[in-house]
Amino acid sequence: MKSTRSFILLLSLLVGQTAFCQIHEYGVLMGFTNYFGSLNEVASFKQVRPAAGMFYRYNIKYRGAWRTSFTWGQAQFNDNSVINSWNQQRNLSFRSNIFEASTMIEFNFFKYDKDSKKHWFTPYIATGLSIFFFNPQTQYNGKWYYLQPLGTEGETDPSYSGVKPYHLYSFAIPMVGGFKFSFARFWNVAIEAGLRQTFTKYLDDANGRYPSYVDLPGGSTGLAAALSNRSAGGADGAQIGLQRGLGVFDKYLFCSITISYTVMKLRCPTVSGGNTYR
Secondary structure, eight states: HHHHHHHHHHHHHHHHHHHEEEEEEEEEEEEEEEEEESTTTTTTOOTTTEEEEEEEEEEETTTTEEEEEEEEEEEEEEEGSSSOOHHHOOOOEEEEEEEEEEEEEEEEESSTTTEEEEEEOOEEEEEEEEEEEEEEEEEEETEEEEEETTTTTTTTTTHHHOOOOOOOSEEEEEEEEEEEEEEEEEEEEEEEEEEESOOOOOOOSOSBOOOGGGGSSTTTGHHHHHOOOTTTTTTGOOTTTTBBOOOOOEEEEEEEEEEEEEEEEEEOOOOTSSEEEE
């Protein structure tokens, strides 16, 4: 009887010391995308578009994590959305799907432990590297046209215009901030915003100057000319050589709510009272 009580006491101590660690985490996100660049130089939020994605987070103890994510969003803007006479005169517009893969390191400001009633929330920041793919379009006479093949700034004739065709992919530096908390032990919710500083000036297909019509497929009467210069009186060629874009690297923003599930891994107590992973 005495040995039985001793065994029960020992088992109780072991169970009492046994804990779980939070290593692997899988989640999804939903939110919106906003673009900043030559068309949206005033940081307007009038044309936000949807965003969605999924991610994997490898938690590094309680203060950090490594995250890999795949995100889709749509960037869109129209010069007519800005109360600025120059933008409205230029009259450009675009939309583009963005497919992004990113890897980031996260830092938690507070200790974040799902097994703790005290450390169940924290603000956090993250940064890393992203690669994304895009393909700007615009609507003309009720139809959507991809802009890159048309070379609206003379890219189809670089020997004459000096402007090379741009790639439909680029890299970006993500700068993310958010707030997360745990609920129901295995689940986490976060609200975050992440600005992407890209290394392309053509997310919106606008960077430099209006080209000469001889640089464009079809000349002054072709589709490229119509989409290159959409301002009033553009057909007369008076704006050739004038500024069309701002010549700045574009940016886009993902704002989202994330929900994730943590795979809790059992930690076994050691003789010294510490824990090892099992």
